[in-house]
Amino acid sequence: MSEIVAISEEAVRMRASGHDVLALSTGEPDFPTPAHICDAAHKAMLAGQTRYPPTVGIPALRAAIAEQANVEPSNVIVxxxxxxxxxxxxxxxxxxGDDVIVPTPYWTSYSDIIAFSGGQSVLVPCGAEAGFKMTPEQLADAITPRTRWLLLNSPSNPSGAVYSAAELxxxxxxxxxxxxxxxxxxEIYDLICxxxxxxxxxxxPDLADRTIVINGVSKAHAMTGWRIGWGIAPAELIQAMVAVQGQITSGACSISQAAALEAITGDQSHIAERRGAFRDRRDFVVQALNAISGINCATPDGAFYVFPSCHALLGHKTPQGQTLETDVEFCAYVLASTGLAIVPGRAFGLPGHFRLSYAYARADLEDGCARLKDAVSGLTTN
Structure with missing residues (x-):
């Protein structure tokens, strides 16, 4: 179980026990799935699109993804x-024994997926001073004959960092x-940038013959529960992935694929509207966090997370006399003292930070920042 899930479930348990708990720990938009996408799913059901879909994905959805990426449908898996x-x-x-280079901070599932696939994660710390992004020098130093993959994430979860064209x-x-x-x-957050x-x-483009792009509808279209993602890659890799998928889940839900088709080909007006709302939330959260003594929060360029530093607060004491030595202890103290659930940087491979998601309503974000301020105000240096 990931640390994010563990913290979220602990918040649920505390709330069920009568505690006043606010969780800003998960990356799930508070917006509903747009109505026209839900309508497309309903129409698909009524039209009888309820049978086993092809393992690689329904043709119409693969064709739409391929058209937008300027590739062939044979280069797409759903x-x-x-x-x-x-x-x-x-x-x-x-x-x-194969290595996968992973710039940190990274999304928590990366290392676990690599491990159960037989590989090893080569973690390359990319701190705030570098904008949470890997440099060419770091990449060159990390590559060995055992290196099989470089795994990039832009916009990033948890930092919100976005690589420019020149940096890529x-x-x-x-x-x-x-x-x-x-x-x-x-690139799952590409539309929230x-x-x-x-x-x-x-x-x-010269590296397209050994590149896979991962994307989906969960974040930008508020479709987390519909469970649709895709990969765009050379056809040989797609074929190998289909062989794996065929023995694990087979094809993704046919109704969800119909909804995803509408999401990427239908009305897109909700994208700009919601991106604007996320920007406003980001600006509020960054300003509120930087107003808290001991918190240093960079302004992210994408996604809906901030990844502030709490380094300056480590070594401080809680009202109970505990000295906070790590970001994990800091986040545990915040949850216990104010009921605010946030995720320690350790979960993302870069200790000394924490992740707060602003994919929540403004009122919740105001409440969360106030709780964090209260928790920090209770710390002392002696």
Whole structure:
């Protein structure tokens, strides 16, 4: 179980026991799935689209994804969420002892998926001073003959960092010298980006023959429960991933695929509206957190998370006399003292920070920041 899930479930247990708990720990938009997407699912059900779908995905959805990416449908696989795309990919390609370079902070499931696929994560710390992004020098130093993949995430969960086209091209120049290394670019937050977004495939077209882009409808279209993601990759990799997926889940839900087709081809007006709302929430949260003594919060360029530093508060004492030595202890103290659930940076491979999701209503964010301020005000330095 990931630390995010464990914290969220602890918050649920505390709330069920009568505690006043506010969880800002999960990355799930508070917006509903747009009505026209739900209508498309209903129509698909009534039309009898309820039988086994093809393992690789329904033709219409694959064709729509392929058209938007300027590839062939043979370069597309549809899966039960972006997480399954990652699992399909690593299970199909990793052997015992293979390395996957993972810039940190990283989404918590990456290392576990790599491990159960037989690989090893090579974690490369990318701190706030570098904008939470990997440099070409770091990448070059991390590559060995055992390296099988580089796993990028832009916009990033948990930091919200976004690689520019120039930054991706600089990484591509390193990768061009190492043809044995494939590139996985997780771009699930591409439509929730407050600066110009560039896909790795667009920035480095010469590396397309060893690149997979992972995406889906969960975040931008508020469709987390529909469980639809996809991968765009060379046809040979897609075929290998289909072989894996066929023995795990088979095809993704046919009704959800019909809804996803509408999401990416139908009315898109909700994207800009909700992105604007997320931007406003981001601006409020960043300002509120930076007003708390001891908290330092960078402004993210995408996704709906902030990843502030709590380094300055480590070594402080709680009202109960406990000295907070780690980000884990800090987050546990915040939950116990104010009922606010946030996720320690350790879960994302970069201790000394914490993740707070602003995919929540403004009132909840105001309440959460006030609770955090109260918790910090209770700490002392002696």
């Amino acid at each position: 899966a039960t969420g972006a997480k399954q795309v990652l699992a399909d990919m690593f299970l199909a390609t990793l052997n015992e 091209q600089a990484l591509g120049e390193v990768l061009a010298r190492h043809p044995h290394v494939w590139i996985a670019s997780d 407050y600066e110009p977004f560039t896909s790795f495939r667009t920035a480095c």
